[in-house]
Amino acid sequence: MSIWRRKTAAEQIGDVLPEVFPRLWRYSLSLTGNRDAADDLAQAACLRAMENATRFAPGSGIDAWMFRITHNLWISTLRKTAVRTGGGLVAVDETVVEDPAPGPERQALNREVLRTVLRLPEAQRVTVILVYAEGYSYREAADILDVPVGTVMSRLATARAALGQKFRDQETQDAR
Amino acid sequence: MQDRHFTDEELVAYLDGEADHAPVALIDAALERDPVLRQRVRALGLDTLALRAGYETLLNPAPASIPAMQTTGNGWLRSTSVAAGIALAAGIAIGVLIPGGKDDGWTEYVAAYQALYSSSTLSHISPVPSDQQRELARVGAAIGKPIDLARLTAFPDAEYKRAQVLSFDGRALVQLAFLTSTGEPLALCIIRSDNVPAGQPDTREMEGMHAAKWSDGTYEYLLIGGSDDALIRRMSSGFADTGV
Structure with a gap:
């Protein structure tokens, strides 16, 4: 038996954050269409991932799991706000x-x-x-x-x- | 022999090397002899290398919220180690949170979250008071508390930047972000907590940042960020005395 305990899901998230955060942010940018909204979405997704760390099933791809969280967050909450404030469908900002x-x-x-x-x-x-x-x-x-x-x-x-x-x-x- | 018709989906899966989703051998054989099919496959072509390279450039300039990669300015190695340090700090904070479920777990959370902030997270925001008023009305509604912009802009050493609603354990959490005159990000976080007795600011260190926590009996407050203990004391007692 190994004397090393297995890393918790939360620790695994912490480990991959430096690599995954820029990718989540870039994906958020392609969803939201502007950098400020991408900041908010990517940060909220990381927070949500931390909150739900215990639900992550080790073995599956943690990055894909975090992309899924980002996408769900976009669909469930942030997109509605963006659509409301933007008065229509979200178009990707040309200046992006x-x-x-x-x-x-x-x-x-x-x-x-x-x-x-x-x-x-x-x-x-x-x-x-x-x-x-x-x-x-x-x-x-x-x-x-x-x-x-x-x-x-x-x-x-x-x-x-x-x-x-x-x-x-x-x-x-x-x-x- | 007449080849069977291939759908665009099958041809794209073929181009993408998704062998489970395309009859690869059949398409290979048909391509040998069918110029129309070759034409169709060409028409579905996409320069994925160009897309990937273009997509890379979206990180340039890098997102404001990757502190370690932007602020150290001291080369990649240092950046990476700082990034790893931040992730580790966040990981430790989270690790403490999950099993414990302490009453004030939210402050640990905010601290781990705040550790992801850097000066550049906020420096690009040029506040417009009318927008800030609207934003405060929106986020205030999330926790049922009016927030006064004048109270947030009363400190010469810290410029109020923006507000956002986060959530902790299903509870709305308002984060008001400031940038100090020395370029350090601060956050005042407010969460509704009816069962916590009122108390004056209590200063502490969290995740290597100075912080102060207090309560007015209905809401709990955490002011956190930076290395200026005196500023945290000044601001927290200002907020506690006159309300936010």
């Missing part, structure tokens, strides 16, 4: 994607792809970000978003068709 000093073409492309993704409807946007930017599997993304895998697949297919269309239109325009 900073225009850095003129750089290589590649950076411009990266920004353009991100901008286009951030303009997708929320359900598609979060699914694309979890799978392609955060690297979660379909199964993990479905768990985080609390939807069936089939829903993840159809959101990704719709998003990719729309994004492909957009970039094709742009190429045609640029070629003129």
Whole structure:
């Protein structure tokens, strides 16, 4: 028998916080569309994770669990406030994607792809970000978003068709 | 042989390497001989590398709330160790909280939470009094207590920044954030607690920060943050004497 006691869930959260917090914040930014609201959401999610630490089942991914908390918090409370105060659906703030000093073409492309993704409807946007930017599997993304895998697949297919269309239109325009 | 029709979902799962969700071998074979299918797959292409790289830039500038990564300015190693220290401090505080369930567990909580704050969490906020009034009305309603902006702006050494509602154990908790003239974040936290006797500010150290706790019989207050003990004493007795 090991003399070391197992780490508590709360200690595990403490361990991963420096790595996970920036990712939760960035995900929050893609949900809320502005930095202040992202601060609030990511912090509230960390607080909620600490409060519910005992409910975390060790063995499963603690980061995915925290993403799930962030998403639930957004759906259950903060989105309602944002929609009320914003008078409609939350649109991602254009200023979120900073225009850095003129750089290589590649950076411009990266920004353009991100901008286009951030303009997708929320359900598609979060699914694309979890799978392609955060690297979660379909199964993990479905768990985080609390939807069936089939829903993840159809959101990704719709998003990719729309994004492909957009970039094709742009190429045609640029070629003129 | 006529290939069966593949849905966009299947083709995307194929592109994403999700073999459980795509008939990979069938699509591979069909792609060999079907130019229309190749066209469809191309149309579903997404530059995920560009997306990932663009997404990285969202952290630049870094979120205000990762204290260790922004404020030390002393290189990565130091930043990482400070970040680990903060997480450890938070972890210890939480560890104490969970099994104990002490009456004043909320203050430990606030302390762990406050440890995540840095000057840059608040420095970008330029307060507009009319907005602050509205915000205070909103958060005050959450705990059933009017909060007077004039009381919060009465201290020359600490600028009142913003208010938010947090929750502890299902109870609403108002956090009023200040930034001191030396750039340290402070928070005045208020929670409704009917069964705690009124008492004057009692100073203490929590998570390496100075703090003061008091109660007016209906609400409990915790002022916490920074290293200036005298400022915490001055502000807490000011708030306790005249109300918030």
